[in-house]
Amino acid sequence: MDAIAAEPALGRTGRVTARVVGLCLLVIVLDGFDMLVIALTAPAIAADWGLPAHRLGPLFAAGILGMIGGSVLIAPLGDRLGRVRVLMLSCGLFGVFAGLTVLASGYWSLLGLRLLTGLGLGGAVPNATALISEHASPRRRPLLVSVGLVGFSLGGMLCAGLAVPLLPRFGWRSLYLVGGVLPLLLIPVLRRYLPDSPVAARDLRAAEGSGVRRLLGAELGPDTRRLWLGFFINMMVMFFLANWVPYLAGQAGFSPRQGSLAALALNLGGVAGPLLLAMGCQYLDARRVIGTAFVLAAASLVAVGYATGSFGVYLAAAALAGFFVFGAQITLHALAAAAYPTPLRATGIGWALGCGRVGSVFGPLLGGELLRSGVPLQYYFSGFGLVVLLAAAATFTLSARVASAD
Structure with missing residues (x-):
């Protein structure tokens, strides 16, 4: 019997589900911390080593490139070795290499360490997402997956909060020490308290036909290609907004302070959007909820471009853009989790997220090229x-199976 049709219901509730969501949330918080720490420490690193601004770009890109590699190389191991083992491996990788960043002696060693840290970061989120989805009922899956993935923003907030007291007193290396120690301390907690997929021990190692070839086969291929397109486009737009909204506020005639407020509004919308859209997915077809969010995101982007007077x-349009763009992205993870049978789930999510992270590289670069070309502001966003x-x-055109899996 086909693996999809034969797959047992995996929904579980109560204390076990709460423990899974809570521990996976912690993993994603630390993932977000170690991904975003470079943005907060870059000015201090540049000042310390006398780096010009343009040399910071590769440091930012190295972590993203590492995450792409982790998403397509390490994340799929969760389908063979079990989710918890690969989560522990991922925490170990990004914890060790973030910690070793304390010893970085120059630009190239830091670049290499950021790339290696990204490998571990890329393996964590797909397996955490898969594990949450397999312990949640189909109805609650979008909400619980979104709760877990909000941890990425919480990790950035934690990093920013610690930067205030640590950077002036102990320097930029202190944040990498924190980012290295915390994931390593979490590993024994995961080993002791985090249950694996309810079918991991029985089915994951015995799965046949797993891998990228099956993702693109006749049965799963159409949904896989649609998910990859959705992830690529939306993460491209997400990172375009995150990088350029404050600067483009200045191009629209607003002050630097107003640009900072616009960035705050964007991110506040990005926290509220995933949770509210995920609640809607509990009662409505998730494809329709997320597809409609994309349509409203498009309208919000146009509004940002024309809100120059x-x-x-401008502030309201930025908040709405964050709400729908960020919200659609995080809830899209729940659709990716539902699209694949358990023995293929980490691979499916990992490759979709890898495609999205390729888009996240293009978004800021494309924004910079558009800015250099002199294209009017309205055309950027439109x-x-x-x-x-x-x-x-x-x-909208994902198969009905995606909305009703499990």
Whole structure:
């Protein structure tokens, strides 16, 4: 019998599910911490080593490139070795290499350590997402997956909060020490208290036909390609917004302080959006909820581009863009979890996220090229809005199985 049809219901509730969500949330918080720490320490590193601003770009990109590698190379191991083992491996990798960053002696050693840290970061989120989805009932899956993935933003907030007292007193290396020690301390906790997939011991190692070839086969291929397109486009737009909204506020005639407020509004919308959209997915077809969010994201992007006359309108449009763009991205993880049978789930999520992270590299670069070309501000956002409609079409046309899996 086909693995999809034969797959048992995996929904579980109560204390075990709460423990799984809580521990996976901690993993993703530390993942977010060690991903975003470079952004907070880059000015101090540049000052310490006398680096020009343009040499910081590769340091930012190295972590993302490492995460792409981790998503497609390490994350799929969860389908063969079990989710918890690979989560522990991922925590060990990004913990060790983040900790070793304390010893970085120059630009190239730091670049290499960021790349290696990214490998561990890329393996963690797909397996944490798969594990949460396998301990959640189908109805609660979008909400619980979104709760877990909000940990990435919480990790960034934790890093920013610790940077305030630590950077002036102990220097930039102190944040990497924290980012290295905490994941290593979490490993024995995961080993002791985190249950694996309810079918991991029985089915994961015995699965036949697992791997990328099956993702693209006749049965799963159409949904896989649509998910990859959705992840690529939306993460491209997410990182475009995160990197350029404050600067483009200045291009629209607003002050630097107003640009910072616009970035805050964008991120506040990005925290609220995933949770509220995920609640909607509990009662409505998730494909329709997320597809509609993409359509509204496109409208919000156009509104940001044309809101040059009123800062209040610009602020509201930025918040809505964060709500729908960030919200659609995180809830899209739940659709990816539902799209694949258990023996293939970490591989499916990992490759979809890897495609998304390729998009996350293109977004900031494309924004910079558009800025250099002198394209009017309205065209920036309208162009990205039109592209987001492709993600909406891809989501609306996912198979019914994705919405009703498990």
